[in-house]
Amino acid sequence: MSDAGYELDDPRPIRREAPYTFYLPGNEQLEEVAAGVLVQLIFRAVPPTETYGAERMWVEIDHRDGDVLSGVLDNEPVDIPGLARGDRVAFRLHHIIDIDWDDPAQKERFRTDFNNWFARCFVDKAVLEGRARAGFLYREQPEHKESDRYPDTGWRIRADVDELSDEEYNENPSPSYVAIGAVLNRDDSFVDLLSAPVGSAFLRGEGNNYEPTELELDEDES
Template sequence: MTEPTFRLQDPRPTQKENPYTFHIPSKEELAEVTKGTTVKLIFSAVPASEKYDAERMWVIVEHRDGTNLVGRLDNTPEDIPGLNPGDPVEFQIHHVIDVDWEDPELNARFASDFNNWFARCFVDDAVLERRARVGFVYREDPEHDDEDKYPDTGWRIRADVEQLSQEEYDDTPCSYVAIGAVLNCDDSFVHLLSEPVGSRFLRTEGDTYELCRENQ
């Protein structure tokens, strides 16, 4: 029996842990995948590659039977010896992480605003490291060029001081990251993101946010 040269990664655990920054197609979108559809899968070399943890590559579907699919690889692997363009690939529908729709109607129907979560913000590292929840959020004029691929939203996310020692709070650095990376850790303030510049909100004991006045 020929030894496998690759395995396919199940993207669902990663998406569950990172819902705002790791996108997978909806059930409705996956239901439209059929013969001739081009889909993207995550391949890992067997044995493991020394260069890459995984490679994301396109596969053209040739057959579908329920959740079982067979296609042909439509990319050239960087470091998966024995796997070549045109080789058959058997997979399950849950392995699909993206679909390249040639049909304009389907492309429009499944268009997503997912990339909005990659716009940037400043956040205390204690939140990203899950050492503290979000305690205070405010929005100021963006510091970075609006023409950046992922512009600054102006949101500034501070950790809950009650969950840190004063020394930790004073010394914790901050990072400039995708706002989705913060929401992966704590999305309690997601409903506030359309609020205008100048908005300031403090988290209450009841886990709601109250509007702060300038003199507070």
């Protein structure tokens, strides 16, 4: 049990499990972290509390010695008893999950397109659940709604039917509408194809090789 009443999550295992949907700063950014910079960490109450499993909060760094850092908590915890805004926090470089750069030049230099992986696609549940690889993918005209936080990529990803049991094949549930990064966490063999234009289609061949194939679109989809 932590004497402080909390512990810090190591985010690296989460990143390994979900590289396309769990962001971590790169080594180049971490090298420039210094006093005065705000960094975000994952705090978990010890013992666990009922409201949240963990809370992401910002800490303003005031000291760094190699990969050992300390600073002052810049948020008010919701449900971590004994921890409050202004408390001192000691941590290591690998605990950092995000950085708020105050310097506009650093902010621009470290701008990332990571959020692009949250754009949506339709995918068979067997692929999303890791029961089959993607076997056929095609891109049609995206379906956009003004209320959508993330745009539709137009990609439609179907399971490799040869990897499904007869029962799974005949079940044919409705596809899920999810972040394309969530699919890539399971199978990223087609990631290099995602810049292909509307009307593109690919069929998995041997191994992770995909071959272009014909796709007929209705006139209102072309």
